[in-house]
Amino acid sequence: MIDPSADRAVFRQLADLLRDQIMSGELGPGEPLPSELRLAQEYGISRTTVRQAIAQLRTEGLVTVERPRGTFVRIPEEVKLITLARGERAGARMPTDAERRAHRLGEGVPVLVVTAPDGSTTVHPADRVQLTRP
Amino acid sequence: MIDPSADRAVFRQLADLLRDQIMSGELGPGEPLPSELRLAQEYGISRTTVRQAIAQLRTEGLVTVERPRGTFVRIPEEVKLITLARGERAGARMPTDAERRAHRLGEGVPVLVVTAPDGSTTVHPADRVQLTRP
DNA sequence: GTCCATTTGTCCGTATGTATC
């Protein structure tokens, strides 16, 4: 399972394990992960290390934490389509903390930034918006 | 500066301070942040808390860490323009581990995913690619 | 070349707070 003497850090090994379970569907959308204490006991590691692993999955946008209910596999959002107007450009980046709160963004969710010809920009949550061409 | 009795967590307050210095240009691209130990002593907090703050900035893509040289303000990449063809759609998400290595992506850098009408997708690093319309 | 100081990475244990059930 987890090898403390391995090259890869313990918290990364645990993140790999959980990520595999999510990607394979063994842990489906909306399903809870075991609690931090449970994981710590199960793998014989500290809760601190478990939290490092879960933090990794949060930054990857794979799980959401509802405190103090638990940690759950992220459920995909409904996607709205936005047309990219002529002369506009679009990029993506991670939101700042303020933007995250303003748009009620989950962790590990980027934003799409659309720049108009006049330089003004609009920001869209990347988990709910996709860009199209008319 | 930092108020331990404030509503906002100490590590978020420190992240806010550093982010402001980066956004304002007081800390320019390529410049080093003070070492973790230095920041801990300067603000009278533990190194653990400092690391939480820096982890926050890493997930936002604002800084890169070169161990053990230090932590530096990220230097913007040259941006290449990609045209969004008719019928294509584009979104953004955080990369998988494999994509991170394949594109040599830094932390906190999303990917742009372009989906063709036939369902095939191409992935671009969001720090080096922007989308346009012809 | 070696030795040493610096810096980040990892891991542990503990404690307290806060929100939910």
Next chain:
DNA sequence: GGATACATACGGACAAATGGA
């Protein structure tokens, strides 16, 4: 009220890599 679960913060310890004396 009590139990559970995540959030925050502290402390300590050792490893690994870099760079300079």
